[in-house]
Amino acid sequence: MTPAIKIGEPFITADAIRLRVKEMALQINQDYTPTGRALSVIIVLKGACFFAIDLLRHLTVSTRLDFLQASSYSGMGSTGEVHLHKDITMPIAGTDVLLVEDIVDTGLTASWLLQHLSSHSPASVRLCSLLDKPRGRRIPVKIDYVGFVIPDEFVLGYGLDYDEAYRNLPAIYVAKPY
Ligand code: 5GP
Numbered sequence: 001m002t003p004a005i006k007i008g009e010p011f012i013t014a015d016a017i018r019l020r021v022k023e024m025a026l027q028i029n030q031d032y033t034p035t036g037r038a039l040s041v042i043i044v045l046k047g048a049c050f051f052a053i054d055l056l057r058h059l060t061v062s063t064r065l066d067f068l069q070a071s072s073y074s075g076m077g078s079t080g081e082v083h084l085h086k087d088i089t090m091p092i093a094g095t096d097v098l099l100v101e102d103i104v105d106t107g108l109t110a111s112w113l114l115q116h117l118s119s120h121s122p123a124s125v126r127l128c129s130l131l132d133k134p135r136g137r138r139i140p141v142k143i144d145y146v147g148f149v150i151p152d153e154f155v156l157g158y159g160l161d162y163d164e165a166y167r168n169l170p171a172i173y174v175a176k177p178y
């Protein structure tokens with residue numbers, strides 16, 4: 001059975017998230033508008049959905065969307081292995097790709113996915129992650145757009161889950177074991 005957890009006050013409020021997501025979108029618009037090309041936005045299911053959709057609302061560059069699903073986590077810890085559950089179906093060869101993640105912890109998932117997308121011969125690939133937990137890093141990953149750098153705590157809400165629960169919370173919370 002999944003151990004019980006408790007959550008307290010928001011660690012990152014819904015207002016702070018809203019502001020930061022808008023800032024990130026403005027930066028992405030600035031970087032990609034000069035290309036004049038459509039941006040292939042690849043959203044990592046399920047955790048990055050809330051973030052990616054809010055980000056997309058502020059993008060003024062033209063976008064093409066696809067999803068992929070991978071996992072390396074079970075409960076509150078990394079398994080150390082990446083499993084691809086759903087691959088992209090949209091062709092991305094020759095396009096600029098933006099991979100949108102919820103959080104980078106060990107870096108295993110993001111680096112595996114970046115390599116996977118690179119094998120489709122895109123013109124460029126960049127990584128955008130709402131959260132970065134650098135203390136958990138096992139392999140180096142360049143995150144081109146970061147929302148918030150956070151300490152090595154297990155967080156949930158705004159798309160992030162604890163065994164599929166809590167994704168719908170509008171803010172981000174630190175989960176503590178009971
Ligand atoms: P990594 O491969 O970098 O260790 O972990 C990436 C994935 O692990 C994330 O996409 C996310 O699904 C999960 N993950 C890592 N840290 C956390 C966390 O603090 N909270 C939640 N809910 N998921 C996390």
